[in-house]
């Protein structure tokens with residue numbers, strides 16, 4: 569059998585989504601210092617073998633609708649300040665060349681991502697400025713409606729992309745910003761399939777056929793994402809993982825599992841990967857832990873140091889080495905290579 573620990577160390581590991589900046593911006597902890605709080609910081613990401621980390625700049629509901637850009641700027645300041653303070657261990661990656669150089673230097677490649685396009689405040693010029701600041705992934709919505717689209721919390725209205733949303737997606741294609749459909753309501757997902765001319769991602773969404781939660785993707789959606797050459801990152805929120813929890817919980821919440829809920833496990837995360845691989849092959853699935861954005865974690869995935877367990881599980885389930893490398897990070901890198909600007 570393959571040496572899973574060695575494979576995990578050798579492979580490029582990409583995590584498509586963590587919310588650690590929320591704690592950083594509130595000065596509850598720092599990126600550089602190992603904490604007992606939450607799930608991730610530089611020491612724990614390193615121990616978990618993560619090479620590339622997408623840091624969500626999450627626009628909390630209190631900043632909507634009119635202070636999204638302010639909150640983004642505060643988050644970006646926290647991100648860039650932390651990266652500067654930890655320059656020996658991490659760097660801001662704006663290109664795939666940056667990622668490769670940082671990995672070569674044994675540093676974490678930190679990517680600026682936005683969760684909730686309230687940050688552009690309805691103006692395409694702001695979108696262009698965000699690209700200049702180094703934003704490389706934007707989730708069009710969180711759970712609410714915004715000027716671009718309806719989030720999954722507004723699914724009742726059946727609203728898709730607005731005209732501004734269509735323009736924003738087209739501009740993101742021009743700018744080399746990856747469109748992220750996580751949290752988007754289903755009609756908006758299908759609008760992205762129609763409008764977006766580049767591979768798109770669901771940075772932290774699972775398979776609805778395994779766990780029937782609206783934050784997860786249907787098989788038809790997974791096929792469409794794969795046909796576009798995209799990737800979906802496996803979310804560790806128990807409510808999105810456990811087959812019995814999806815339909816039981818608050819329609820959109822990832823964090824509020826009922827007290828008597830059965831425990832989600834690492835093996836159940838692997839079940840989502842199995843399902844997606846059976847459906848479309850191993851080239852469209854990755855990791856999107858949602859660490860520090862979820863209240864509870866599956867058994868075996870308590871924090872970022874546990875990620876080698878994913879590789880051990882995939883080896884145990886008979887996945888080939890190329891397939892495991894693809895799932896751990898190769899698939900995300902392929903999308904970045906295709907979409908991001910070269911310089």
Ligand SMILES: [Zn+2]
Pocket residue numbers: 683750751772861
């Ligand atoms: Zn999220």
